[in-house]
Amino acid sequence: xxxxxxxxxxxxxxxxxxxxxxxxxxxxxxxxxxxxxxxxxxxxxxxxxxxxxxxxxxxxxxxxxxxxxxxxxxxxxxxxxxxxxxxxxxxxxxxxxxxxxxxxxxxxxxxxxxxxxxxxxxxxxxxxxxxxxxxxxxxxxxxxxxxxxxxxxxxxxxxxxxxxxxxxxxxxxxxxxxxxxxxxxxxxxxxxxxxxxxxxxxxxxxxxxxxxxxxxxxxxxxxxxxxxxxxxxxxxxxxxxxxxxxxxxxxxxxxxxxxxxxxxxxxxxxxxxxxxxxxxxxxxxxxxxxxxxxxxxxxxxxxxxxxxxx
Numbered sequence: 001x002x003x004x005x006x007x008x009x010x011x012x013x014x015x016x017x018x019x020x021x022x023x024x025x026x027x028x029x030x031x032x033x034x035x036x037x038x039x040x041x042x043x044x045x046x047x048x049x050x051x052x053x054x055x056x057x058x059x060x061x062x063x064x065x066x067x068x069x070x071x072x073x074x075x076x077x078x079x080x081x082x083x084x085x086x087x088x089x090x091x092x093x094x095x096x097x098x099x100x101x102x103x104x105x106x107x108x109x110x111x112x113x114x115x116x117x118x119x120x121x122x123x124x125x126x127x128x129x130x131x132x133x134x135x136x137x138x139x140x141x142x143x144x145x146x147x148x149x150x151x152x153x154x155x156x157x158x159x160x161x162x163x164x165x166x167x168x169x170x171x172x173x174x175x176x177x178x179x180x181x182x183x184x185x186x187x188x189x190x191x192x193x194x195x196x197x198x199x200x201x202x203x204x205x206x207x208x209x210x211x212x213x214x215x216x217x218x219x220x221x222x223x224x225x226x227x228x229x230x231x232x233x234x235x236x237x238x239x240x241x242x243x244x245x246x247x248x249x250x251x252x253x254x255x256x257x258x259x260x261x262x263x264x265x266x267x268x269x270x271x272x273x274x275x276x277x278x279x280x281x282x283x284x285x286x287x288x289x290x291x292x293x294x295x296x297x298x299x300x301x302x303x304x305x306x307x308x309x310x
Contacts, residue, residue, distance in 0.1 A: 024247035026195065030117045031254065032268035035107060039100040041192060043140065043226070045243035047148050050091045050140075055132045059085040068128035069102065072193075073121050079106040080121035087130075089137050098137060098192060113269035119251070119262045122200045126193035141190030141226075145243060149187050152232055153180030168233030174224065183228065187243065190226050197222040198249055202259040209256060216257035216266070220249040 027038045059066040059082075066085055073080040085102040107118045129139045136143040149171075156169035171183035178186070198220060199205075205218040226245035231238060257266035 024245070026198075026247050026249040028119075028122075028249075028251040029253075030108075030115075030251065030257075030264060030266065032110065032115055035104045035117060037100075037102055037104060039098070039247075041098045041100070041245075041247060043096040043098075043192060043243070043245045044094065045145070045228075045241075046094050047187075047228070047230070047241045047243050048144050049093050050096055050144060051135055052092055053133060053135060054090045055135070056086065056088040057130070057132045058087065059083070063130070063132075064128060065130055068126050068130060069124075071128075072124040072126040073104070076124050077107065077118065077121040079118070080124075081105050087132070087137075089132055089135070091135065091137075096137065096140065096192070100193075110268065113267050115266050115268040117264040117266075119200045119202050119264065122249070123196045123198045125191070125196045127191060130193070138191050138193050140192055141187050145190065145228075146184060146188035148241075149184050149228075149230070152230060153184045155232075156180045166232060166234055168231070168238075170231040172229035172231075174227045175229075183230070187226070187228050190243075190245070192245070194225060195222075197225065200262045202251060202264060203261050205251075205259070207259070214255055216253050216255065218251045218259060222247070222249065 024041045025039075027040075029036045029038075057063045057065050065087065066082070069082045069085055073082060081104070082102040083105060085100075087098065087100045090097045104121060107121055109116050126138055129136050129143070131137070152166070152169050153171075155164075155166045158164045159167060159169060169180070171178050171180060173183060173186050199222075202218050202220075205220045207216065207218050209216050224244070224246040226243055228241075228243040230241040232241065233239075251264065253264060253266045255267055257264055259265070
């Protein structure tokens with residue numbers, strides 16, 4: 001039992017060491033003109049060495065990225081479609097940083113000054129093998145991580161046998177011990193552009209309104225998408241491997257917005273109504289002042305008349 005406790009403690013310590021320096025975020029901004037989404041994503045791991053590179057792709061670069069995103073969005077909302085799609089990548093051995101931006105069309109309706117936005121598209125999942133300079137930046141689990149986990153999963157069968165070079169193999173998913181096949185399948189199915197753990201019912205998210213900048217923001221914290229730990233023992237040497245990936249989600253609108261299920265509702269008036277109302281108010285005040293002055297003048301004339309003929 002003590003040995004198991006030490007192993008679990010080591011997993012948590014190593015996970016904290018290799019945790020991303022800044023949290024990954026998905027940020028959606030809703031305006032009358034467009035719905036814009038920004039993704040700042042970071043995979044941190046020491047399971048394998050990723051290629052060192054800085055590159056990017058976009059919807060006009062001849063890659064399959066536009067078709068892949070379109071299909072992923074249509075799988076959850078047939079009306080949603082991406083545009084102005086761009087992806088930038090920085091890979092340095094153990095870390096992959098990816099930024100992605102796009103506009104999402106077909107999900108808003110405006111009736112007068114009231115804009116509604118349907119967030120059904122949010123839990124989309126891009127499953128395609130997307131590449132930049134032959135680097136598979138989406139199917140990282142299948143392309144880069146699974147082979148290493150499979151090697152140690154196979155080695156676990158020989159632990160305790162004579163001449164075995166590996167004397168101990170332990171796998172953890174979300175801090176819970178799992179068997180070798182489960183760990184292999186778990187990491188093999190990991191894709192970076194998977195957002196299907198996001199709950200599109202924004203009405204259940206944390207909502208705040210900031211007076212200073214007149215902005216309503218909803219926040220959601222999905223479960224970690226990848227949380228793998230491995231402890232490999234070779235005689236008196238223990239090697240710790242971790243892979244960590246997750247993100248937080250926020251939606252922002254100008255003004256006081258509200259959510260009904262998957263629908264956001266916000267006023268996006270051009271300001272003309274406010275000017276008209278202000279003008280009416282000013283005219284009403286001027287009229288009231290004029291009426292008051294007229295009444296006073298009549299009262300004074302009446303008093304002078306009464307004094308003259310009394």
